[in-house]
Amino acid sequence: VSGGAAHCYVHLPFCASRCGYCAFVVETGGPDRRDAYLRALLAEIDMRAGDLGALRTVYLGGGTPSLMGPRRIARLLERLGPHIVPGAEVSMEANPESVDAAALAAYRAAGVTRLSLGAQSFGERTLAVLGRRATPAQVRAAVAGAREAGFASVSVDLLFGVPGQTPAELEADLAAVTALGVNHVSWYELELKPGAALTLAGDELPGEDAAADAYERVVEGLEAAGHRWYETANFARPGHECRHSLAYWSAADYLGVGVGAVSTLRGERRRNAAGVDRYIAHLAAGRPPAYSVESLDDETRRRERWMLGLRLDRPLDLGWAGPPDHPDALRRLEAGGLLRRAGARVALTRRGRFLQNAVLQELMEYA
Ligand SMILES: C[S@@+](CC[C@H](N)C(=O)[O-])C[C@H]1O[C@@H](n2cnc3c(N)ncnc32)[C@H](O)[C@@H]1O
Numbered sequence: 001v002s003g004g005a006a007h008c009y010v011h012l013p014f015c016a017s018r019c020g021y022c023a024f025v026v027e028t029g030g031p032d033r034r035d036a037y038l039r040a041l042l043a044e045i046d047m048r049a050g051d052l053g054a055l056r057t058v059y060l061g062g063g064t065p066s067l068m069g070p071r072r073i074a075r076l077l078e079r080l081g082p083h084i085v086p087g088a089e090v091s092m093e094a095n096p097e098s099v100d101a102a103a104l105a106a107y108r109a110a111g112v113t114r115l116s117l118g119a120q121s122f123g124e125r126t127l128a129v130l131g132r133r134a135t136p137a138q139v140r141a142a143v144a145g146a147r148e149a150g151f152a153s154v155s156v157d158l159l160f161g162v163p164g165q166t167p168a169e170l171e172a173d174l175a176a177v178t179a180l181g182v183n184h185v186s187w188y189e190l191e192l193k194p195g196a197a198l199t200l201a202g203d204e205l206p207g208e209d210a211a212a213d214a215y216e217r218v219v220e221g222l223e224a225a226g227h228r229w230y231e232t233a234n235f236a237r238p239g240h241e242c243r244h245s246l247a248y249w250s251a252a253d254y255l256g257v258g259v260g261a262v263s264t265l266r267g268e269r270r271r272n273a274a275g276v277d278r279y280i281a282h283l284a285a286g287r288p289p290a291y292s293v294e295s296l297d298d299e300t301r302r303r304e305r306w307m308l309g310l311r312l313d314r315p316l317d318l319g320w321a322g323p324p325d326h327p328d329a330l331r332r333l334e335a336g337g338l339l340r341r342a343g344a345r346v347a348l349t350r351r352g353r354f355l356q357n358a359v360l361q362e363l364m365e366y367a
């Protein structure tokens with residue numbers, strides 16, 4: 001074993017503006033910094049070549065990777081190319097308003113196989129609450145363009161639990177996304193970290209019951225359209241599950257490059273610092289970016305395996321994950337119809353999946 005990762009994440013932080021709910025490592029402004037950022041990324045990739053194994057998945061995430069443009073994305077994938085195995089999944093996130101048919105074709109030609117488009121909603125009111133730039137028509141055009149360009153998988157991101165979102169509006173989003181006929185959907189519950197601009201506007205989040213109802217409708221609606229609920233917030237037609245995300249949820253090693261990127265390799269978690277200018281300055285001077293390292297002991301890994309493993313719709317192997325903190329809770333949860341056991345394998349029931357956080361709290365102690 002070379003010890004290098006089979007999965008690589010690349011962070012592309014630039015956005016046209018910061019959405020009021022976003023807590024990712026994002027920088028607005030500075031289109032002039034994109035070339036310098038690309039140079040820094042290439043330098044970091046060269047520096048960490050020893051950590052790159054035969055790559056089965058690559059994920060270009062953001063930020064808004066599509067703001068880098070096809071020429072820079074092609075150069076990035078050229079540099080990673082010698083490490084990428086044939087048949088690898090190469091995903092890229094894109095904001096619909098920043099791609100046209102020509103750009104999509106160029107991303108495909110550069111080696112991107114899977115496109116993930118941020119729609120968030122098809123309702124004007126919800127889009128306005130979120131402060132989104134793309135119109136529903138632009139989302140539809142981007143999906144059509146992606147299909148035309150020949151991406152193997154096309155995914156759309158949506159949000160539920162948006163302040164003021166009514167059940168009727170949610171149904172309209174379900175109808176709109178199923179009409180698109182994409183083969184993958186990520187549908188997250190909106191999470192507002194303290195200090196997010198959206199909270200400061202004084203908007204009210206829906207109550208727990210309303211959010212639970214919305215979640216159930218999302219799952220039912222997408223299943224009825226032929227998607228499998230393969231992870232807490234992810235749905236796919238058979239064969240279109242995101243293999244890169246599956247690697248995360250299976251606690252596999254991965255290398256992350258770019259500002260704010262995280263790597264998990266050989267029992268260590270390494271976090272690059274935020275701040276594009278500092279990242280560029282370090283790499284331009286031939287130094288690694290500023291980062292912190294945490295060593296992952298067996299206890300931490302066991303807790304992570306439980307937290308990640310229960311998100312998937314396949315059983316968790318106790319031999320792999322290790323015992324839960326409260327083994328006695330397994331019987332109680334099984335009697336309560338939230339969990340099933342077969343030998344050394346544990347699986348959540350459908351009801352258990354909807355109550356995943358509560359189940360996890362019964363089984364594990366998280367600080
Ligand atoms: C890394 S973001 C970048 C995607 C792209 N820039 C966009 O905004 O469409 C990927 C996805 O995370 C989700 N997301 C972002 N902020 C979130 C939040 N506060 N709560 C829940 N999901 C969020 C959105 O669905 C978004 O499409």
Ligand code: SF4
Pocket residue numbers: 014015016017018019022023024026062063064095118
């Ligand atoms: S476009 Fe996406 S990454 Fe950028 S600020 Fe908005 S949600 Fe965050």
